[in-house]
Amino acid sequence: MRRQKSLVSFALPMLMALLSALVLTGFSGGAARANVSTTTSLNTAFTQASQESGVPISILKALCYMEGRLSNHAGHPSLDGGYGCMHLIQNERGDTLTQAAKALHVDPQQLKSDSATNIRGGAAVLRDEAIQLSPSHTLPGNLGDWYGTLVAYSHATTHSTALMYADALFKIVQNGFSAPNETGEVVTLAPESVKVNKATAKNIKAATTIPSGCQVDANVDYPGAVDCILDPNAYDCTPPPAVYPYCTYESANRPTDLSVNYVVIHDTETSLQGALNVFQSHTSGVSIHYIVDTDGTVYELLHDKDFAYHVGNYWYNQHSVGIENIGYDATGFLWYNAAQYLASAKLTAYLVNKYNIPLDHDHIVSHGTVPSPGLSTNHVDPGPYWLWTYYLNLVQQQSGAPFTAKSKDTHIITLKPSTDKKPLGKNGTETPANFNFFYLYTGPSTQSARIPQLGDPTDVTDETNNVETNISYYYLAKVKDPAGTGDTLYEIWYGESDQAHSTPSSLVQSAHLAWLAVPPGAAVEGQGTAVTLNDPSGTVPIYGKPQTGATVIATAPSNAVFVSGYTFVEDGTTNLWYEINYNHRQAWVPASAITPVQSIKTGN
Template identity: 25%
Template sequence: MASAALLLPLLSSGPAATAEEPPSSGALQRDFAAAAERYGVPQNVLLAVSYLQSRWDTHGGAPSVTGGYGPMHLTDARTALAEAAHHSDGEEDARGDDSRAARLATEAALPEAAELPARLRTLERAAELSGLSAEELRTSPAANIQGGAALLAAAQRESGRPASDDPADWFGAVARYSGADDTATATTYANDVFDVIRTGERRTTDSGQTVALAPAPDVAPDTGQAATLGLRTADKGLTECPPTVACEWIPAPYEEFGDGDYGNHDKANRPISQQIDYIVVHDTEASWDVTLKLVQDPTYVSWQYSLRSSDGHIAQHLSLKDVGWHAGNWFVNAKSVGLEHEGFLTAPDSWYTEAMYRTSARLVRYLAARYDIPIDRQHILGHDTVPGTTTATIRGMHTDPGPYWDWAHYFRLLGRPITPSAGPDAGVVTIRPEYAAHQPVYTGCVKAGEACAPHGSGAVRLHTGPSESAPLVKDIGLRPGGQDSTTGVNDTGARASTGQQFAVAERRGDWTAVWYLGQKAWFHNPKEQPTAVNARGPVLTPRAGLAEVPVYGRAYPEAAAYPAGVPVQAVSPLPYKLLAGQRYVVGDRTPGEYYFAPVFDTTGHRVVRGQEEYYEIQFGHRVAFVKAADVRILQD
């Protein structure tokens, strides 16, 4: 299994060939009603549990990142493992400091089926209880819902409680359904389910089904039922988490090996020494158990938090004041917090549970409030939007969480839904396709050049002209020879992602052009199904008299800022140019900074801060930096 820190989607062969065709609208609602009646489970409990797992989507019979199938997320990781194609992308130095030896993560093997915990084998139990075959439970939404209801009913019986019609009596069974092995996580999961029951939900699923759960605001369960399940008590230790999530302290080691080598992170004193400006979202190619083993290996790399897919459980590994080695860019590492989201069976149309999305969003909101981090895509970064540090590192940078992470839903959970903020002639657009309906073709999930299974995506593809037949724009950093970008699932050279903002270069019918990597890039943006919303905000362009300005992957100080004993770090431009007449959306203005931490002994660690200032910009799929002295700010 690829490193939990380098985090590239592990892509499998796609949905089962026998997955059902979408039934008539309303059928899924009836399936929930029938299963609830058969097993004596309150219908709103069954609906709410399913919502927290899958948002009622069927995913065409394809497994989630942890081998869960169908609306009830019945886990059959053995089958998913057998179908999984293991590959990784990039050879990134996770530490990203070229003044030190590279810190590369190693590959890890896929786990044996016998090693899988019970929470990844719930489909077996559902088959025993329901009498339905494993194949039916994987591929038939109706059967899957029956299996989930059978599991809930069994959990209620095993707790010694009757199959009551009152949803409030089912808190313990819901907590058990989470698969959590500790009381706090099981309680948090059940609290989320009952929050859905109280507030209600309604949505159209990926199979075109309209499913509704009427609000029941007066439901007040006995949350103490979770304490009777016999689960362990997780060690909160030194965790720094909001009270609305379950958090456990599993520390990463800080150890010296001799010959100047040490791991697996750097001690620091943030935010006193440096501001924390970024939160980096990763996904992992390791199971939960393997993830924890990796981050506790002193010879490995590190990150601040890991999040478990099945129930949203969070483990914290580093104090927030310390610097993890996770993003492949030392400037970003020194000023960021890394969040790793579990996923080791990621299929071409992989999906993440609502439970994990929700706890991740709560954690991000907490961190953003604590460190005054704006909730936007220039501060809440995907690993795939962190820039290479130099020209030589661009091709090795990783591409997770990739085009299947639902940024629009994530930002709704963050309380910052992506909405228009300007009229039709705005000079800025925010990328926002309709995730489920927007299904661009990606290739290379299993074999190079072979199409991935169709699936919703939050990314749009960029062309050299206003036509699907026009070539994709080039990324000379990824392909110095000037070759076109591709439709590869890991090729970010011609891709713009939900929430990213770009300056408009031209509009022509159903097509919009933006400035991207120093060129005009077109994407399909029809009025009847737009893939972007209009926005306003500051943009920058080269100052008068400059035909072009260099672009950087890090904002390092000028040479004069370095004191004696601290080696000067090269201010190395990337191979791109920002040309006169082009405009790019502005993020932070930041002084040039370098955190000098080359040895285990922290006595000599220090932050070098210069007079040279930089602007962060949305330059391509990845962010970049330009010197403030080279540009002027405009308001669009």
């Protein structure tokens, strides 16, 4: 069942940390005042809350900035059931909202609607957490000693995620910030040098509400992941008498027997429990290596060395690791958030370094950019709201690996619009403006008809007449949109589903020249090798995988020009294949049909 959609917090705190006996304590000096006026400025509220609670003002400011970007969001809860910039939660895993209301003697509704009260409520919870953690039941004496309190306040499912939360907050303290809230009031936190005492978190345990079939242990590949690894006796298709679909993956010894060349990014189209229900069913016929929840918690279901049935193309299954991200492709802006992006990027960075996977969108791919191996459709996730520029930058920061260096050509472009560089909403969330599919037209104007689309024209996830960001294309000509949109239209070769609505219909795609509409400033110089396709018959067959005998899924006329991001030597042979960016998806052509070219100066 789909969760209620609402604003998501920047860090999306997770499960409430276990405290042996939570005792609510009042502020020093007796009972707290019942209310702080809604006219109280945010800066005054921070000062009052710090004085009343004993919590350092820098902790309060950093927490309010990290969780809510200084906003109360009109009293709306986050996806995790948290309220206000202090993210006071009320869900099945904890209730710091009620805890704060009791400490302040106020109605919980006031904590939801009034920023000043919300800040005081967060301070009260932090104070209670700190006293409970202290052997002497006193507040930490140094700023860095509040680390353990913040780990507990995170309400994280796993200890590693809780540590990530506290690390992120102290990074804000050390860097400082100056930012306005929704009313325009500016809050400033000067950078502060602090020695973090991580020993204060060593005895804090994560919550015990681990999903069924999972546990927290050290038997995982990715450090800190929740262990949901499937029992090979029930799920492995390799040993006889396992018969698909009564098994869901194949055991292997990658990369010894099969190279790992890709990380495939998915979304689940369901909740965490819904996803686990599917992947923990031995009759589902599908599997995945990892799931990343909206709060940043990572669940591991298969060992990296084994290959999952996850991408609808057996060859790509053999050579990839799959990551499911909780969310829905059509409404990704309501789901994808900064905490999830960061956790997913850290996981991908680990895989990039482990398997020396090139850091680019040719190898860190969408399910929606993987071709079908035959005459069938494939999935389209994670959809138009997955921010590839933002995500790949996070992967680079976390991995330390350089972006892949490739040859350049003045006629190769890739799209990196501003809408793809960061979430545009509050709290690290996206907005509908983060939509990043770009459409093709039959002529050099957006007043021309769009090229044929396979599915429903109202389906924003349909990928058959558009492209996504960070994929390179070769253009033969360009023109400013005469319709006055400000877009530039680029003429490119693109594989169209033009036969799908013919009689008889066919899913074989055909390459045609089409015009890609690109917003101002979105096109940058791309990378890759421009290649010309050739075949004695005049029609070049296109394949969905680099294997001799593979099904022809598409065609292109001789002399059509595409961008190839990389090559691959067919498993067990010396046959060289070229990947090409055929349309929204990758495709494959044998080297015998390829002529690498320098820039073809056709058009402008």
